[in-house]
Amino acid sequence: MIHAEISIYPIGTDSTSISIYIARAIEAISDFKEIRYQLTPMGTVLESDKIEKIFEASKIIIDTVHRMGVKRVEVILKIDSRTDKDQTIESKVSAVTKYLESKGP
Amino acid sequence: MIHAEISIYPIGTDSTSISIYIARAIEAISDFKEIRYQLTPMGTVLESDKIEKIFEASKIIIDTVHRMGVKRVEVILKIDSRTDKDQTIESKVSAVTKYLESKGP
Amino acid sequence: MIHAEISIYPIGTDSTSISIYIARAIEAISDFKEIRYQLTPMGTVLESDKIEKIFEASKIIIDTVHRMGVKRVEVILKIDSRTDKDQTIESKVSAVTKYLESKGP
Amino acid sequence: MIHAEISIYPIGTDSTSISIYIARAIEAISDFKEIRYQLTPMGTVLESDKIEKIFEASKIIIDTVHRMGVKRVEVILKIDSRTDKDQTIESKVSAVTKYLESKGP
Numbered sequence: 262m263i264h265a266e267i268s269i270y271p272i273g274t275d276s277t278s279i280s281i282y283i284a285r286a287i288e289a290i291s292d293f294k295e296i297r298y299q300l301t302p303m304g305t306v307l308e309s310d311k312i313e314k315i316f317e318a319s320k321i322i323i324d325t326v327h328r329m330g331v332k333r334v335e336v337i338l339k340i341d342s343r344t345d346k347d348q349t350i351e352s353k354v355s356a357v358t359k360y361l362e363s364k365g366p
Numbered sequence: 367m368i369h370a371e372i373s374i375y376p377i378g379t380d381s382t383s384i385s386i387y388i389a390r391a392i393e394a395i396s397d398f399k400e401i402r403y404q405l406t407p408m409g410t411v412l413e414s415d416k417i418e419k420i421f422e423a424s425k426i427i428i429d430t431v432h433r434m435g436v437k438r439v440e441v442i443l444k445i446d447s448r449t450d451k452d453q454t455i456e457s458k459v460s461a462v463t464k465y466l467e468s469k470g471p
Numbered sequence: 472m473i474h475a476e477i478s479i480y481p482i483g484t485d486s487t488s489i490s491i492y493i494a495r496a497i498e499a500i501s502d503f504k505e506i507r508y509q510l511t512p513m514g515t516v517l518e519s520d521k522i523e524k525i526f527e528a529s530k531i532i533i534d535t536v537h538r539m540g541v542k543r544v545e546v547i548l549k550i551d552s553r554t555d556k557d558q559t560i561e562s563k564v565s566a567v568t569k570y571l572e573s574k575g576p
Numbered sequence: 577m578i579h580a581e582i583s584i585y586p587i588g589t590d591s592t593s594i595s596i597y598i599a600r601a602i603e604a605i606s607d608f609k610e611i612r613y614q615l616t617p618m619g620t621v622l623e624s625d626k627i628e629k630i631f632e633a634s635k636i637i638i639d640t641v642h643r644m645g646v647k648r649v650e651v652i653l654k655i656d657s658r659t660d661k662d663q664t665i666e667s668k669v670s671a672v673t674k675y676l677e678s679k680g681p
Contacts, residue, residue: 273593323550334553361389417635476617509617567598
């Protein structure tokens with residue numbers, strides 16, 4: 262499994278709100294069965310078994326924002342590419358909380 | 367409110383696992399009453415009313431990783447600085463899901 | 472033209488130095504005629520006419536690092552996707568310095 | 577020495593150009609003797625001997641963009657915090673080109 266997080270920043274729009282762009286972008290990849298996603302406050306986490314699918318989903322997201330009339334979009338794509346362990350969106354978080362919970366009194 | 371997301375990548379450690387560093391870093395800021403945080407699969411979201419506190423928490427996180435014996439740490443800090451609207455970690459996500467939910471049949 | 476910047480952080484290596492990984496990754500894309508690149512202190516800037524080629528080069532870079540024995544690599548890919556103006560690596564910088572120079576005495 | 581790279585993305589402006597914001601932000605930190613900077617196509621590299629100064633410069637940059645009338649600005653700050661070696665903006669690049677040059681025929 263490969264994990265990524267994509268954030269999109271449309272430039273030159275009238276509004277300071279970007280929620281509608283994120284919503285339409287997510288809808289555009291929601292039929293893409295080989296990608297799981299999770300919305301977070303600062304980006305959208307993507308999970309797939311191949312990096313090519315992460316890039317394909319990222320292209321769909323960027324194209325969607327341009328098709329909504331945005332002429333420039335800045336994108337930050339964080340990728341966690343790991344060959345030694347099979348993680349999921351859930352196990353990545355629980356790997357940390359496990360250590361937090363172990364602290365107790 | 368100002369929001370940020372911090373990701374830390376320790377360089378030159380023996381292990382491919384970074385969970386323990388994230389856990390200790392989060393514990394180091396957990397007493398910091400002026401910072402709320404939320405763990406996500408690709409980073410830790412921070413919320414505060416002032417950017418100075420975000421930077422102060424980031425410094426504590428970086429110092430914690432160095433004190434654990436890591437000589438080099440790469441850090442990605444995404445900041446969303448907004449003066450026109452008061453958002454929270456929760457309202458940022460619901461602003462997007464609102465549009466997603468409105469699509470229904 | 473589309474511009475990007477890629478930074479790679481190998482995790483679990485013995486050394487704090489990452490220069491050799493960046494060098495081998497750049498060599499791996501240096502024959503790729505449809506990509507121009509520029510090394511900067513915090514990342515490698517990529518220029519191409521299509522986003523697919525940016526993603527293709529990014530995959531080559533990540534695969535190269537894994538083939539060097541690194542089991543986990545964190546990647547930050549910044550993309551500037553613009554449909555209204557044809558810029559180059561050079562014109563992006565000069566667009567800013569133009570304003571700086573105009574300040575003079 | 578600590579190195580960072582800051583990129584700023586103003587949201588809700590009329591124009592797709594962001595050069596003027598970058599120029600004014602750089603001017604705002606240009607008197608700050610304890611920070612060296614270098615403009616690159618995808619961000620501005622910062623060098624200082626203390627992380628506090630990197631954060632102070634970042635705050636000045638963000639405040640400058642807001643004072644120009646921008647109500648929301650997204651910021652990406654990459655930090656390379658290293659305690660084992662004293663590098664400069666120049667030596668970070670030459671550490672990579674050294675390996676590239678050594679490849680010759």
